[in-house]
Amino acid sequence: MPLSALSKNHHVVTVTFSFCLQDYRSHAHFSRIFREAGYISVAKPIIELRNGLGSNPQGLLRCHPKSRKAWTVTINESREAMEQVSSKFGITPEDYMLPARTEIHMLDVNGKLHPAGQQGAEPGHEYPLPSPAALLAAYEQLVIGRRVNDQNSALVRQGRMAVYPSSHGQEACQVAAALCLGEDDWMFPTYRDSVAVMAKGVAPMEVMTSFRGDWHSGYDPNQYKVSVQATPLTTQLLHAVGVAHAAKLRGEDTVVLAMCGDGATSEGDFHEALNFAAVFNLPVIFFVQNNQYAISVPLSQQSVAPSLAHKAVGYGMAGERVDGNDLVALLAVLGRAVRLAREGNGPLLVEAHTYRMQAHTNADDATRYREDAEVQAWIAKDPLTRMRSYLADAGLLTEAAEERITASAEAVAKTLRDGMNSEETPDPAELFAYVFSSPTTQLTEQAHMLADELAREEDTK
Amino acid sequence: MSPSISTSSPANGNVSAETAAQAARTANTGVQSVTFAKALNTALADAMEHDSAVLMFGEDVGVLGGVFRITDGLTKRFGTGRCFDTPLAESGIVGMAIGMAMNGMRPVIEMQFDAFAYPAFEQIASHVAKMHNRTKGKMPLPMVIRIPYAGGIGGVEHHCDSSEAYYAHTPGLKVFTPSTVKDAYLMLREAIDSPDPVVFMEPKKLYWTKEQVDLESLRLSHETSMVPPTEGKAAIARAGTDATLIAYGPSVSTALAAAEAAALEGRNLEVIDVRTIVPFDDATISESVRKTGRAVVISEAPGFASVASEIVARVQERCFHSLAAPVLRVTGFDTPFPPPKLEKYFLPSVDRILDAVDALQWEEVA
Structure with missing residues (x-):
């Protein structure tokens, strides 16, 4: 068990030691080892274990440098992490936690790259430009995402799908949320995040299962590391915290991205999730797509905080805001957030400023609560046109590539059209099959009753 | 300042854990007067010993051992990674447990009192109860929500609700409530083993009741499936x-x-x-x-x-x-x-x- 001095002042010396998972039994076990080695004389030294049962568990022994008596210090792993990461960036923990003074943005509305000094970056909040290959791959997903949104809305209008909450206008957020994650990282999406779910690899028709009116989620969350799309607001953020906590206890370096909107930040579970993630120092990225409206209620009636990203500091985590219609900036900000979280620096909150260019769903009439001029102003900031201009100007998007990308978007749209055209009637018997791991006596009786009714209907046809 | 300290080998560590388990078994062997609370505590310890995926968390369940001492000694024996206090937020506790169950753990959580569980109701009704169904069985949630409930202890307002109907009315939740010391042990072990989420309702007034029970023999009976299941059996x-x-x-x-x-x-x-x-x-x-x-x-x-x-x-x-x-x-x-x-x-x-x-x-x- 190698010991090394971590910090020392006249009050306390902190010694860090590494140990194998199998070694850990109890604090008493460690104290005995220290005592037997003559390092301390007191019976019950203060020993804190860091990184829990994680991959690189460490212990902290705190004692007075002169008397070598135990020194009562409550170690907060989260706070230590915060101090370490901020000092790495050469800024105070407060400056690390507070978002930069303006949102991070890299492309202007015409797709021109902002000069390096005008991207909103500040010391400790620097964001390098993603690689050309990453940008081109993201652009392809952006084009597919837009096509998926418009195809699905058309299918709803044609009565071939029950409902579709479109992310039209928010596709840059959708794509970046998926592409910033590794294969084993988890995503917790909402009902408006179908494009993000597809971008993480779930087959389009599986994603659309519940929107077309079936009773289940379609895909297997374990297979794709994508949870079911949450309809209740922010309840899923806590599930994300739990997935991250379980992974951390097992020593896995999984990062979890949890999504919600601006209105959702008013919910109690938003607060509980951010607080839990911070207290347990968990690798969760809370990604808020601030699209300005919760159905009809504008952000001004949800929060008077300086920004939603500023909420982070209240939990002791880092917050950042980013132009949510700027795919380049989103990839940079989310990419860094994932990296920081994976390195054990705790959770982060990223707020993306974007706009729901269409109504809440097909059942909503957005003209009742917002002016067309406002919508037009946001259409001018369309993430797709900005990204296309940038890539074309930079010589990264050839005509051939554009054609190939359009064709792959068309192929996805065709998959959706063909899928929705096939008449699939859910089996009523399945209503009872999955309530529990095996049906109770009562559920079996009810299943028989329904089967009887259906059989009699058949007889009378 | 860094003396060379011999590292305990994994073998030594195992011996230490074995020792703790053995000591507990010895103490629990033989028919003796056992409280309802001790039976629950032993069931938790045995389940945690049996399966490292079993975790216990909630409010005051760590150092304090729970306001009713049901989790007494678990943090000391199994470490802060497996029995720990959370921030004071019931929805957060249930919501985090859902995520842990989604990711391979078998969380057991404590709602401190019946009426304190209400903030968690949305998580319980909308997610705990429905996840298995919504995912067509692909995402089971093996978790236990322990709720001390009901009156008879002279408790003050918000501490004595009989809230079982809320849970029983919600499809997808199993609802267990033992009335004997022996069942307290066996039913909690069964709830923890269940692939389905269980709301485990503990009658507060029974915590201090005693029966003559051999906990070690109950453990063996349960772990070798020598006792008939209580689930669905009055x-x-x-x-x-x-x-x-x-x-x-x-x-x-x-x-x-x-x-x-x-x-x-x-x-x-x-x-x-x-x-x-x-x-x-x-x-x-x-x-x-x-x-x-x-x-x-x-x-x-x-x-x-x-x-x-x-x-x-x-x-x-x-x-x-x-x-x-x-x-x-x-x-x-x-x-x-x-x-x-x-x-x-x-x-x-x-x-x-x-x-x-x-x-x-x-x-x-x-």
């Missing part, structure tokens, strides 16, 4: 012939006391302990009522739209032709749970049960 707590008292959790002991009193009056009552409200054992209960022809359902919860109402309905649907009298209920009043000085008037009592038994139209038979 227990006949007292065999009888004249009428059936149907009770669960905190009301079983009251029903048994009523049956003893009735015996002095010449009536031989059968007492059934429902044990698992969901899944419900229609068969055992119907069989008993068909035999006796009379039934009283006893529960502390307010009677309107209650589990007791459901039991009455089920019995009448199934046993109508065997019934000599309407099935009656003795329940709490339809009022908020009263302050300590008034709870004796609210709770089902032996006298009130005997009055109900007297009202089962005996004269018409005679």
Whole structure:
């Protein structure tokens, strides 16, 4: 068990030691080892274990440098992490936690790259430009995402799908949320995040299962590391915290991205999730797509905080805001957030400023609560046109590539059209099959009753 | 300043864990007086020893060992990674447990008191109960929500609710409530083993009751599947012939006391302990009522739209032709749970049960 001095002042010396998972039994076990080695004389030294049962568990022994008596210090792993990461960036923990003074943005509305000094970056909040290959791959997903949104809305209008909450206008957020994650990282999406779910690899028709009116989620969350799309607001953020906590206890370096909107930040579970993630120092990225409206209620009636990203500091985590219609900036900000979280620096909150260019769903009439001029102003900031201009100007998007990308978007749209055209009637018997791991006596009786009714209907046809 | 310290080998570590487990087993071996609380505590420790995926968390469950000491010693024995305190937020506790169950753990969580669980209701009703169904069985949630519930301890407002109907009414939740020390152990082990989420309701007034039990032999019986499962199986707590008292959790002991009193009056009552409200054992209960022809359902919860109402309905649907009298209920009043000085008037009592038994139209038979 190698010991090394971590910090020392006249009050306390902190010694860090590494140990194998199998070694850990109890604090008493460690104290005995220290005592037997003559390092301390007191019976019950203060020993804190860091990184829990994680991959690189460490212990902290705190004692007075002169008397070598135990020194009562409550170690907060989260706070230590915060101090370490901020000092790495050469800024105070407060400056690390507070978002930069303006949102991070890299492309202007015409797709021109902002000069390096005008991207909103500040010391400790620097964001390098993603690689050309990453940008081109993201652009392809952006084009597919837009096509998926418009195809699905058309299918709803044609009565071939029950409902579709479109992310039209928010596709840059959708794509970046998926592409910033590794294969084993988890995503917790909402009902408006179908494009993000597809971008993480779930087959389009599986994603659309519940929107077309079936009773289940379609895909297997374990297979794709994508949870079911949450309809209740922010309840899923806590599930994300739990997935991250379980992974951390097992020593896995999984990062979890949890999504919600601006209105959702008013919910109690938003607060509980951010607080839990911070207290347990968990690798969760809370990604808020601030699209300005919760159905009809504008952000001004949800929060008077300086920004939603500023909420982070209240939990002791880092917050950042980013132009949510700027795919380049989103990839940079989310990419860094994932990296920081994976390195054990705790959770982060990223707020993306974007706009729901269409109504809440097909059942909503957005003209009742917002002016067309406002919508037009946001259409001018369309993430797709900005990204296309940038890539074309930079010589990264050839005509051939554009054609190939359009064709792959068309192929996805065709998959959706063909899928929705096939008449699939859910089996009523399945209503009872999955309530529990095996049906109770009562559920079996009810299943028989329904089967009887259906059989009699058949007889009378 | 860094002396060379010999590292304990994995083998040494294992010995240490083995020692703790062995010490516990030795202490638990042999028939001895065991409290309901100790049985639950031992069930948790044994489950955590048996499966490293079992975690325990909630409010004050760490160093303190829980306000009722049900988690006493678990943090010390298993470390802060496996039994730990959370921030004070019930929805957060349940929500985080869901995520942990999604990712390979078997969390057991404690809601400190019945009425403190209400902030978590959305997580329980919308997610705990539905995840398995919503994902077509691909995402089971093996988790246990422990809730100390019901009155009889002179508790103050918000500390004595009988909230079982909320959970029993929600498809996808199993609802267990033991009434004996032996069942406390076995049913908690079973709940933790269950692939389905279980709301485990612990009658607070029973925490300090004692029985002569051999916990180590219960552990062995459970781990070698030598005991029949309690899930979906009501227990006949007292065999009888004249009428059936149907009770669960905190009301079983009251029903048994009523049956003893009735015996002095010449009536031989059968007492059934429902044990698992969901899944419900229609068969055992119907069989008993068909035999006796009379039934009283006893529960502390307010009677309107209650589990007791459901039991009455089920019995009448199934046993109508065997019934000599309407099935009656003795329940709490339809009022908020009263302050300590008034709870004796609210709770089902032996006298009130005997009055109900007297009202089962005996004269018409005679």
